[in-house]
Amino acid sequence: MDSFVETAPPGFAQRLFRQKGALGSLLCLALLALAGLFGPLAYPHAYDRVYRDFVLTPPSLDAHPTAAETQAALADFVQEMNVAVMQAGQSADGVLLQIISPKQFDPRVLRYFSRADIFEPARILIRSADGHAVTVHVPIHRLVFPFGTDANGRDLLARIFIALRISLAVGILATLVALSLGVAVGGVAGFVGGRTDLALMRLVEILYALPFIFFVILLTVFIGRNFVLIFVAIGVVEWLDMARIVRGETLAVKARDYVAAAEALGAGPGAIFFRHILPNMLAPIAAFLTLLVPRVILAESFVSFLGLGVQEPLTSLGLLIADGARTIQSAPYLLIFPACVLAFTLGALNILGDAFTRATEGRSQ
Amino acid sequence: MRHLFTRLAASLVTLFVVVAIAFFLMHLAPGGPFESERGIDPATLAQLKKLYGLDLPLPQQFAHYLLGLLHGDLGPSLRWRDFTVAELFSRALPVSLTLGTEALIVALAGGVALGLLAAVRRNGFAARAVDLFALSAIAVPNFVIAPLLQLVFGLGLRALPVGGWNDGAWPNHILPVATLALPQMAVIARLLAASLKDVLASPSVRTLRAFGLPQPLIYAHAVRGAFLPVLSYLGPLAANLLTGSVVVETVFGIPGIGRYFVTAALGRDYTLVLGTVIVVAALVIFFNLIVDLLYGVIDPRVRHG
Numbered sequence: 001m002d003s004f005v006e007t008a009p010p011g012f013a014q015r016l017f018r019q020k021g022a023l024g025s026l027l028c029l030a031l032l033a034l035a036g037l038f039g040p041l042a043y044p045h046a047y048d049r050v051y052r053d054f055v056l057t058p059p060s061l062d063a064h065p066t067a068a069e070t071q072a073a074l075a076d077f078v079q080e081m082n083v084a085v086m087q088a089g090q091s092a093d094g095v096l097l098q099i100i101s102p103k104q105f106d107p108r109v110l111r112y113f114s115r116a117d118i119f120e121p122a123r124i125l126i127r128s129a130d131g132h133a134v135t136v137h138v139p140i141h142r143l144v145f146p147f148g149t150d151a152n153g154r155d156l157l158a159r160i161f162i163a164l165r166i167s168l169a170v171g172i173l174a175t176l177v178a179l180s181l182g183v184a185v186g187g188v189a190g191f192v193g194g195r196t197d198l199a200l201m202r203l204v205e206i207l208y209a210l211p212f213i214f215f216v217i218l219l220t221v222f223i224g225r226n227f228v229l230i231f232v233a234i235g236v237v238e239w240l241d242m243a244r245i246v247r248g249e250t251l252a253v254k255a256r257d258y259v260a261a262a263e264a265l266g267a268g269p270g271a272i273f274f275r276h277i278l279p280n281m282l283a284p285i286a287a288f289l290t291l292l293v294p295r296v297i298l299a300e301s302f303v304s305f306l307g308l309g310v311q312e313p314l315t316s317l318g319l320l321i322a323d324g325a326r327t328i329q330s331a332p333y334l335l336i337f338p339a340c341v342l343a344f345t346l347g348a349l350n351i352l353g354d355a356f357t358r359a360t361e362g363r364s365q
Numbered sequence: 366m367r368h369l370f371t372r373l374a375a376s377l378v379t380l381f382v383v384v385a386i387a388f389f390l391m392h393l394a395p396g397g398p399f400e401s402e403r404g405i406d407p408a409t410l411a412q413l414k415k416l417y418g419l420d421l422p423l424p425q426q427f428a429h430y431l432l433g434l435l436h437g438d439l440g441p442s443l444r445w446r447d448f449t450v451a452e453l454f455s456r457a458l459p460v461s462l463t464l465g466t467e468a469l470i471v472a473l474a475g476g477v478a479l480g481l482l483a484a485v486r487r488n489g490f491a492a493r494a495v496d497l498f499a500l501s502a503i504a505v506p507n508f509v510i511a512p513l514l515q516l517v518f519g520l521g522l523r524a525l526p527v528g529g530w531n532d533g534a535w536p537n538h539i540l541p542v543a544t545l546a547l548p549q550m551a552v553i554a555r556l557l558a559a560s561l562k563d564v565l566a567s568p569s570v571r572t573l574r575a576f577g578l579p580q581p582l583i584y585a586h587a588v589r590g591a592f593l594p595v596l597s598y599l600g601p602l603a604a605n606l607l608t609g610s611v612v613v614e615t616v617f618g619i620p621g622i623g624r625y626f627v628t629a630a631l632g633r634d635y636t637l638v639l640g641t642v643i644v645v646a647a648l649v650i651f652f653n654l655i656v657d658l659l660y661g662v663i664d665p666r667v668r669h670g
Contacts, residue, residue: 347504
């Protein structure tokens, strides 16, 4: 986008930011992009880390485990390891236990704590003379799940971060694919004209008539459920509108006097297209691009919703929403948070796209 | 009339090419309709292929398929044995068509009303509300709207069935139609409002005002003048809605045509996929044709230009 603002006539940026909501949505998008880029690095939970003790934990800013959860975990420990806990005390960062076992105390019992999500490896403080009783200190691992956890016990916020990264990456890459295909086909059709134009536009019309899902499914069949190639599949489907717009713009710009002048000066077709025609239709292309990105993100979400897109444990916003829709009754937050993030992303992109379109229209008036 | 004929002929050619592309792409894709069955031995596989004519060379299969098409025969389904594609469609298509038509009507009526409201009270509260509604309906995809509607009206209020078709009982229509119609209503409202703003400021409307025409009539004229962008959007939209939405049919458990499509394509049910592609493509081409013709009706400049 930066390079575009530079090539636009002076005043474009001002015109853009005078549009209602343009600045706000740009900031919103920047924040979302930052969250996608750096969220997974800065956030303590990994997106694929499974906390078996915290399946479907509701969203809360309080640290886990709570006192009750600690008690439950200790009771579980007693039962599983067949020992008795005589007295339990609190310390600043953990619990103190006096463990009594019927036989000689086996330190392997303490492995329970290294396996559990909420405890860290226990340390033996005092061992009784007969070896049946020990006092151990078990540090508690404090966890916060601001958006709760999913049905596998994975932190939802961490998954939203990685989903944002994937969805934005798909949005940008697939849009680039659509952009290059659309500009190439539309540009050639409009610039060369005649039979070429007719043939290419007929091709676009035919591809229009084929259902979107047919393409996506077919492409996933051909290239497998490959992560990168999903970008290509969506881009290859979404270029048709771009081709039409570029063709129309090329036809309009080709008729301008300065193109005729360049031709009279002996400029070759390549020079005319790249130096005179392409730069003069950057504005409408950019305006359309800002509307294409949300469509592409939506398309990816849709494909993932059908189970054909990004595969577990990676995730995208569409996949999170699909999972959330399944548990809507027991854990509505699993739907609501990702849906809000997707709605924010799409809303901001749409507002920005509208502002872009209006700002470019302002130039031609 | 001649124009209409050439357009029709061109449409048929387009449809033919679409069928050809779909046929060859489908058959060239790795895997086949029977390969996924567990423990199938090569002899049975060959037998099955022979039964459905899949052992012939591709061009011959294509010719065979086209010949059937000319007789209106879409062939047997390869996955739903004992059913022909036509039989499957005769059950699923009416369901999708009904829902699609209802959604189209709701979207159009609501969209025009909201667009008019936004354009008439341009700076008022109503315009902002319409703007906000339109934006949220566009930004929230239908696979979010559908479960939310289920949650609120089905599970929360217990007013409407959560899903199912129930032989088309009217309460089962409401949520799917709402899911289909809401985003489209928003798009139509926005398109119409933007275009109406220009038309209401145009000399033709000023003249009507000067004649002292009553307000409703003025708006009726203005809507007609502002309808072209909506119309060009309606063509593909109608085709999309009528052929059934995969998401809506999956979420609400509706036995429409959209649901077949994904399973058929994944299972390489060649004939069923091709049948669906033909229906979808025919509808897309048909509605584009209708829209082109309606352009001339609405805007005489197109007809004589």
